[in-house]
Amino acid sequence: MSIKDLNRSLWVFHVNTGSCNGCDIEIVAALTPRYDAERFGVKLVGTPRHADVLLVTGPVTKDMKDKLKRVYDQTPDPKVVMSIGNCGNSGGCFYESYNIDGPIDKVVPVDVYVAGCPPRPEAIIDGVVKAWKKLEDLEAKK
Amino acid sequence: MMDPLLMNVAMIPAVAVLGIILGLIYKGIDRRLAARMQARIGPPLRQPFIDLKKLMMKENIVPKNAVSWVFNFMPVVALASSLMLLMYIPFLQIPAILAGSGDLIVILYVLIFPSLALVVGGFASGSPYATVGAQREMVAMLSYEVPLAITIVSIAWLMSMTGSIGTAFDLAAVSAANIWSLVGPIGAVGLLLLLVVLIFVTTGEMGAIPVDAAEAETEIAGGLLAEYSGRNLALFYLTSAVKMVALGSLIIALFLPMTPVQLGLVQAGNTGMIANVLCFLAKLFVVVFLSSTFIRVAVARFRITQVVKVYWGYTTLAALLGLLLVGVDILLKVS
Numbered sequence: 001m002s003i004k005d006l007n008r009s010l011w012v013f014h015v016n017t018g019s020c021n022g023c024d025i026e027i028v029a030a031l032t033p034r035y036d037a038e039r040f041g042v043k044l045v046g047t048p049r050h051a052d053v054l055l056v057t058g059p060v061t062k063d064m065k066d067k068l069k070r071v072y073d074q075t076p077d078p079k080v081v082m083s084i085g086n087c088g089n090s091g092g093c094f095y096e097s098y099n100i101d102g103p104i105d106k107v108v109p110v111d112v113y114v115a116g117c118p119p120r121p122e123a124i125i126d127g128v129v130k131a132w133k134k135l136e137d138l139e140a141k142k
Numbered sequence: 143m144m145d146p147l148l149m150n151v152a153m154i155p156a157v158a159v160l161g162i163i164l165g166l167i168y169k170g171i172d173r174r175l176a177a178r179m180q181a182r183i184g185p186p187l188r189q190p191f192i193d194l195k196k197l198m199m200k201e202n203i204v205p206k207n208a209v210s211w212v213f214n215f216m217p218v219v220a221l222a223s224s225l226m227l228l229m230y231i232p233f234l235q236i237p238a239i240l241a242g243s244g245d246l247i248v249i250l251y252v253l254i255f256p257s258l259a260l261v262v263g264g265f266a267s268g269s270p271y272a273t274v275g276a277q278r279e280m281v282a283m284l285s286y287e288v289p290l291a292i293t294i295v296s297i298a299w300l301m302s303m304t305g306s307i308g309t310a311f312d313l314a315a316v317s318a319a320n321i322w323s324l325v326g327p328i329g330a331v332g333l334l335l336l337l338v339v340l341i342f343v344t345t346g347e348m349g350a351i352p353v354d355a356a357e358a359e360t361e362i363a364g365g366l367l368a369e370y371s372g373r374n375l376a377l378f379y380l381t382s383a384v385k386m387v388a389l390g391s392l393i394i395a396l397f398l399p400m401t402p403v404q405l406g407l408v409q410a411g412n413t414g415m416i417a418n419v420l421c422f423l424a425k426l427f428v429v430v431f432l433s434s435t436f437i438r439v440a441v442a443r444f445r446i447t448q449v450v451k452v453y454w455g456y457t458t459l460a461a462l463l464g465l466l467l468v469g470v471d472i473l474l475k476v477s
Binding site for chain 2: 008009033036038039040041045046047049050052074076077078
């Protein structure tokens with residue numbers, strides 16, 4: 001049993017930290033028959049306890065900071081955090097706003113950034129592939 | 143020759159391993175077929191094995207406010223009881239190891255165990271989502287037990303009325319008698335109804351859509367399993383795979399016991415054995431397809447109140463009608 005088994009069976013949990021729903025809809029689009037992420041073993045789960053990858057969207061509003069941290073802690077190791085969309089990567093149009101505690105990498109360590117407003121489903125699937133790579137690097141370091 | 147008792151003891155791990163592997167393969171087929179029916183490509187057939195390996199290497203978290211020994215113990219109970227169920231049911235041409243007098247009643251009771259372990263584990267995990275899921279699972283269990291009991295009782299009644307009173311509740315005897323040969327056309331319609339009822343009860347037992355209100359991941363975050371991760375979740379995953387094989391084998395033993403050798407299509411011997419096993423796998427595939435894949439792609443999830451209505455209302459009604467038809471058939475024959 002090695003980290004390689006994780007590669008083909010990434011269960012993702014989706015956290016919305018104040019996103020406008022644009023990125024969330026693109027995540028759902030990545031799971032539709034047109035893109036079919038399940039053929040790589042990617043599955044959307046309903047609880048962080050089952051998750052391997054956290055898909056985080058939104059600029060992290062003040063309210064969501066604590067919740068995002070808790071969701072991160074509830075996810076069993078080994079795990080990957082993906083920041084989806086410009087808001088989560090840099091704050092986007094809410095950059096330096098008084099109302100946000102983000103971007104996401106100020107709150108939890110982010111492994112993969114996916115740019116776009118919103119990013120296309122292909123970009124999100126590409127991001128998940130990058131997450132495999134990160135896990136492989138983790139294994140190589142051991 | 144080996145002592146028969148010793149032989150049986152040696153068979154137990156073999157049956158357990160075979161049941162687990164078969165269950166995982168059928169889970170893979172189920173996922174692949176569901177994807178194809180939704181115009182997707184779907185995961186590879188070995189996906190359940192990959193998922194299982196991954197779950198085994200993940201961290202196993204026990205929540206702070208969970209009752210930890212119950213929380214950790216229940217997945218083991220669930221897997222053990224579902225494997226025990228497999229010991230009572232003949233599958234893959236292997237006769238049931240624990241077969242004995244009245245084992246149909248035992249099966250009826252052991253069937254409750256895996257679901258009950260899930261419920262207790264859900265209550266012990268100390269999460270409101272899991273508690274809601276556990277309550278829903280109990281309600282669902284109460285609902286599908288009624289049509290299940292009616293189905294088993296009608297078969298036992300049919301057996302006893304046609305001359306085998308002593309062995310009416312023996313699965314091996316029912317399987318050997320081939321209940322279709324005991325009834326006329328009216329009774330055959332009744333048995334067909336009971337078969338449909340049992341297939342739909344299997345859907346409920348497996349907790350598949352449309353009756354998976356207890357594990358609804360979109361509304362109550364995975365319900366019963368909300369707090370389970372890593373190894374414990376893997377054990378529950380295995381439980382559902384084994385249960386699928388056990389329930390499918392039960393339906394085959396009760397309703398579809400005919401084998402190619404018995405029908406005279408293939409000569410007995412090695413070829414006959416292989417043909418029988420292949421035929422069993424095909425029958426299991428049909429049962430799994432109808433009770434899980436087809437229905438879960440075709441229908442959306444019921445609310446828990448609707449689950450009760452469907453099982454206690456329509457399904458029980460259908461089962462009673464089946465019982466009535468079988469009864470009429472028997473009375474016509476006797477008079």
